Amino acid sequence: MDLLDQLADTFFNWEEMAKVIPSLLSVGLPNTLILAVASGILGSLLGLLLAMMGISRNAGARWVARIYTDIFRGLPAILVILVIGIGLSPIAREITGSRNPYPLGILALTLVAAAYIGEIFRSGIQSVEKGQLEASRALGFSYGSSMRLVVVPQGIRRVLPALVNQFISLLKDSSLVFMLGLAASDREIFRIGNDAMANTGNLSPLVAAGVLYLILTVPLTHFVNFIDNRLRTGRPEKKEPDDAAAPIGKGAQA
Amino acid sequence: MTEFASGTLTGKNLHLSFGHNHVLRGIDLHVEKGTTASVIGPSGSGKSTLLRVMNRLIEPDQGDILLDGRSVLKDNPDELRQRIGMVFQQFNLFPHKTVAENVTLALRKLRKLPKDQARAEALEQLDLVGLKHKADVRPANLSGGQQQRVAIARALAMKPEVMFFDEATSALDPELVKGVLALMTDLAKGGMTMVVVTHEMGFSRNVSDTVTFMDAGVVVESGPPEQIFTSPATDRLRGFLSDVL
Numbered sequence: 103m104d105l106l107d108q109l110a111d112t113f114f115n116w117e118e119m120a121k122v123i124p125s126l127l128s129v130g131l132p133n134t135l136i137l138a139v140a141s142g143i144l145g146s147l148l149g150l151l152l153a154m155m156g157i158s159r160n161a162g163a164r165w166v167a168r169i170y171t172d173i174f175r176g177l178p179a180i181l182v183i184l185v186i187g188i189g190l191s192p193i194a195r196e197i198t199g200s201r202n203p204y205p206l207g208i209l210a211l212t213l214v215a216a217a218y219i220g221e222i223f224r225s226g227i228q229s230v231e232k233g234q235l236e237a238s239r240a241l242g243f244s245y246g247s248s249m250r251l252v253v254v255p256q257g258i259r260r261v262l263p264a265l266v267n268q269f270i271s272l273l274k275d276s277s278l279v280f281m282l283g284l285a286a287s288d289r290e291i292f293r294i295g296n297d298a299m300a301n302t303g304n305l306s307p308l309v310a311a312g313v314l315y316l317i318l319t320v321p322l323t324h325f326v327n328f329i330d331n332r333l334r335t336g337r338p339e340k341k342e343p344d345d346a347a348a349p350i351g352k353g354a355q356a
Numbered sequence: 357m358t359e360f361a362s363g364t365l366t367g368k369n370l371h372l373s374f375g376h377n378h379v380l381r382g383i384d385l386h387v388e389k390g391t392t393a394s395v396i397g398p399s400g401s402g403k404s405t406l407l408r409v410m411n412r413l414i415e416p417d418q419g420d421i422l423l424d425g426r427s428v429l430k431d432n433p434d435e436l437r438q439r440i441g442m443v444f445q446q447f448n449l450f451p452h453k454t455v456a457e458n459v460t461l462a463l464r465k466l467r468k469l470p471k472d473q474a475r476a477e478a479l480e481q482l483d484l485v486g487l488k489h490k491a492d493v494r495p496a497n498l499s500g501g502q503q504q505r506v507a508i509a510r511a512l513a514m515k516p517e518v519m520f521f522d523e524a525t526s527a528l529d530p531e532l533v534k535g536v537l538a539l540m541t542d543l544a545k546g547g548m549t550m551v552v553v554t555h556e557m558g559f560s561r562n563v564s565d566t567v568t569f570m571d572a573g574v575v576v577e578s579g580p581p582e583q584i585f586t587s588p589a590t591d592r593l594r595g596f597l598s599d600v601l
Contacts, residue, residue, distance in 0.1 A: 233446050239413055239434075241514060242514065251461065256452050
């Protein structure tokens with residue numbers, strides 16, 4: 103019984119948890135979201151550019167995208183964060199005049215995420231039937247407009263689940279910026295839990311941090327299943343009784 | 357049927373190779389304004405490729421393309437394709453857009469029509485193909501024949517001077533072929549200039565003004581349907597007709 107009590111105290115010491123929760127929510131949560139959302143958006147934009155380069159008819163562009171992807175997908179995220187966060191910090195200090203490691207942390211996370219997201223987008227875009235591009239071009243759209251209006255939107259829809267997986271991964275990887283040394287107000291979820299654990303010698307603050315991560319990530323996976331269905335078929339349509347009753351029979355007439 | 361902005365289309369000595377594969381070997385095709393030319397021939401003879409070359413989806417290696425007597429090879433190919441509608445074997449409707457949006461997309465983005473005007477024109481075109489009531493559903497909820505009629509409406513909405521049909525009924529279930537052929541016949545009778553690549557010998561014989569028989573990248577014979585179907589001059593055409601009829 104003593105052993106169980108000890109374990110319970112190590113992981114689920116409510117007192118220690120209660121102490122850390124306010125700063126987890128007021129400091130850690132916004133900072134984690136800033137890191138993850140900013141690098142998610144920037145990484146998607148850069149990823150889309152990489153995807154377009156990857157399928158370009160220009161061999162030079164394809165090579166640049168290939169090499170970029172190989173490098174940033176092949177390195178541990180923590181290495182990229184350290185190298186960029188520390189290596190570029192003198193330059194960043196000169197430009198921004200601050201020692202805040204966030205811009206470089208976001209940059210590093212963006213560079214890594216873009217490599218993965220670029221591959222996700224590329225596979226989605228390439229999965230769109232050739233006839234779609236052909237039909238769009240036959241209407242008189244340029245290659246660029248055809249990609250923007252017809253091909254890319256379809257491609258992205260197909261890879262939304264993979265994309266959200268990437269965002270989840272990014273949300274977790276954002277914890278790695280703690281390596282750059284953060285001022286108290288810049289700490290994200292993991293660092294706050296980690297500091298509290300170090301101060302108290304009790305793991306409960308880290309468990310609380312873990313629960314907060316789960317609260318963010320688990321709904322995201324379920325959300326993607328929902329929008330995935332929605333985007334595949336469009337807005338829910340009013341089904342005619344026959345359609346609702348006999349979804350199998352419909353295939354035969356299609 | 358409404359009046360069409362028909363034009364005369366001519367392909368002269370068109371050549372195209374993919375590597376060592378010489379797909380088109382000097383094709384001539386002339387379609388007089390307001391008439392229908394059908395192109396028949398065995399699979400792999402270059403018929404579909406010919407259409408794609410004549411609207412410059414694929415640039416020819418050699419030869420010339422004239423619309424109303426003027427070469428269009430120096431023009432912007434995107435502008436040329438706005439003047440030539442095309443209908444595909446696989447329909448190629450945009451699945452992420454509704455039926456009406458499929459038709460309005462080019463009207464809004466290329467012809468720069470305001471939203472409600474584009475919608476009104478789209479509904480008019482859809483009405484013409486009998487599918488106005490399906491304007492707000494997605495293509496996936498339509499039968500193949502309905503999808504192809506939407507594809508025709510989408511092409512017609514751009515008021516093209518010429519329409520290309522690339523085996524427009526080949527992917528359809530037999531009972532759906534008739535409706536699409538009837539629509540194509542209406543267009544032909546209405547004075548649309550059309551180039552129809554087809555395996556439907558009935559359509560070729562009864563509707564088109566001229567028939568061109570292609571094999572292995574060359575035009576083997578061409579002429580009025582009576583001549584092609586009743587008195588073929590070459591063994592190759594005779595062989596083909598005995599295979600398909």
